[in-house]
Amino acid sequence: KTTRYQVAQAPVANITLFINDVELSTP
Numbered sequence: 001k002t003t004r005y006q007v008a009q010a011p012v013a014n015i016t017l018f019i020n021d022v023e024l025s026t027p
Helices: 004-025
Strands: none
Touching: none
């Protein structure tokens, strides 16, 4: 069963990974 907490956390994790990738790509 998927909880509201898990649904809310998934997009946050994706955004965090995206930001990390951008920071690593920045010289």
